[in-house]
Amino acid sequence: GAVVSQHPSWVICKSGTSVKIECRSLDFQATTMFWYRQFPKQSLMLMATSNEGSKATYEQGVEKDKFLINHASLTLSTLTVTSAHPEDSSFYICSARGRRSNTEAFFGQGTRLTVV
Amino acid sequence: KQEVTQIPAALSVPEGENLVLNCSFTDSAIYNLQWFRQDPGKGLTSLLLIQSSQREQTSGRLNASLDKSSGRSTLYIAASQPGDSATYLCAVGVTNSGYALNFGKGTSLLVTP
Numbered sequence: 001g002a003v004v005s006q007h008p009s010w011v012i013c014k015s016g017t018s019v020k021i022e023c024r025s026l027d028f029q030a031t032t033m034f035w036y037r038q039f040p041k042q043s044l045m046l047m048a049t050s051n052e053g054s055k056a057t058y059e060q061g062v063e064k065d066k067f068l069i070n071h072a073s074l075t076l077s078t079l080t081v082t083s084a085h086p087e088d089s090s091f092y093i094c095s096a097r098g099r100r101s102n103t104e105a106f107f108g109q110g111t112r113l114t115v116v
Numbered sequence: 117k118q119e120v121t122q123i124p125a126a127l128s129v130p131e132g133e134n135l136v137l138n139c140s141f142t143d144s145a146i147y148n149l150q151w152f153r154q155d156p157g158k159g160l161t162s163l164l165l166i167q168s169s170q171r172e173q174t175s176g177r178l179n180a181s182l183d184k185s186s187g188r189s190t191l192y193i194a195a196s197q198p199g200d201s202a203t204y205l206c207a208v209g210v211t212n213s214g215y216a217l218n219f220g221k222g223t224s225l226l227v228t229p
Binding site: 006032034036042043044045046049091093095097104105106107108109110112 | 217
């Protein structure tokens with residue numbers, strides 16, 4: 001299967017700072033990338049969908065000014081958590097999909113964010 | 117909105133047993149369904165992908181079936197092993213959601229030696 005690399009795998013930051021998470025498709029062109037988060041003992045919830053070169057589409061309840069998503073190339077998407085607060089502590093995971101609409105979505109390894 | 121439910125929420129079985137995990141979804145307009153494994157604190161490992169036109173997929177000791185009309189999928193694990201202990205997630209891709217995946221809450225499986 002295709003490889004999606006997510007970095008960092010874990011990060012601890014202070015309240016009020018910003019954190020950037022990178023998601024790269026290593027061996028295919030990701031026309032669409034998805035960002036999910038998972039709170040403890042909960043399922044993965046979609047935060048936003050981004051298509052290369054377009055603004056991201058955010059799910060209801062997700063603040064677009066707080067969670068900045070950039071998908072400037074076909075192999076890289078970034079999620080920046082701005083002015084992080086302890087309640088933003090979660091597991092963030094990206095997935096990428098290629099050009100075919102029924103293509104399997106490939107997931108990164110996830111990022112454990114802890115805001116102290 | 118697509119709702120994905122997984123039953124049971126948790127399961128403990130002795131090694132060697134065959135077991136079935138259930139997944140149901142409310143909107144049959146799916147384009148595929150995937151089963152994942154998630155180990156504690158880790159990312160997702162894709163186990164099986166079933167396209168909407170397919171009825172089942174098999175990989176080793178795993179077999180997943182899909183009945184789109186009834187909104188159900190099952191994951192069958194044969195001859196379970198302690199290494200199978202993990203959380204198993206069912207996710208459906210819905211056409212009108214930009215092909216994002218809607219996840220269930222998972223079934224936490226413990227296989228005891």
